[in-house]
Amino acid sequence: MIYLALFWQFFKIGLFSIGGGLATLPFLYKLAETHPHWITASQIGDMVAISESTPGPIGINMATYAGFQSAGYLGGVIATLGEVAPSVIIIIIIARFLANFDKNPTVKDAFWALRPSVVGLIAFAGLKLLGIVVYGQGVFNTQAALVFAILTVAVLTFKRVHPLIWISIGAILGMVFNVGG
Template identity: 40%
Template sequence: MTYLLLFWEFFQTGLFAVGGGYSTLPFLQKIMERYPAWFGSLQLADIAAIAEATPGPVGVNAATFAGYSAAGMPGAILATFALVLPSFILVSLLARALEKHRQNLLVDSLFSTLRPAVTGLIAAAAWSVIQAALLKGTLAGGLIQAFEWKNVALFAVLLGLLFVPKVKKLHPVFFFLAGGIAGWLMGIFI
């Protein structure tokens, strides 16, 4: 039964997650809310971090990892397979059809509304990752108590670095490495 559910959930993700990369995250978040047992103590940001730090597209990494946490090796293969199956079929059909209708106005209209909507969707996913990283309580419990201030400081420094001309060209992996080292040091000294 777990296998069937895994296949179904990740097939849906592959079928509806438009925009690649982080657009899988909100779907993953939904799956985590629905099946907390699949993920143990893991949080969305942990999976995002592991996905970012290993080769391959984030969505595929996330599906493999979630499938493995849920049902071991077969689960990992199944979730990955389910995620890419809709792409394989849809894109193949589209690649054939689009050769004929490249300049079509409907195609252009659909693309022009999908892009900004998907951007908003990804921004929402980012927002939940930011909350998980920077908050230790709820905002209702008082603003000063709600934030983990050492994390807010680290966040500000790293985000600032991402706007420095030469530094921002660095591979994201270097930023995660820096974050990991900073976190390790903060754990020892603060």
């Protein structure tokens, strides 16, 4: 029963990804490792691109996309519901019983270690993705590495440019100069 398995996998992602945005990325990467017939690691890059270029929370967009890739239309809906289910349960419990949850000293202690660790997890996923980009075909792709370096400097220099613009630039460079191939 793929829908049940899909719901469970995304329930776990929803439960353990803390910090929003790209925090689900390392879990999706792990999912591509354990369930390669659902999604592949290189598809994750496409998911990030599409999720950043469309409205809606990135984590939800990625869940819908990954679910769709795994099991079609219903898969997208099931994965999304699986990912939000832990939030709904946990937030209702907190709203009911823990009024000052975010000011609780134990929660603050946990977050002192959680925050840098989550950044580390996103770095892990980013490095894996970069590995596919520059070393995907088993040989070092100098051209892709160079374009990555230039784009990174550009993104960090022009901070206010919308991600959609950078993604479009990547698409044009790919189509015209085949930089990723």
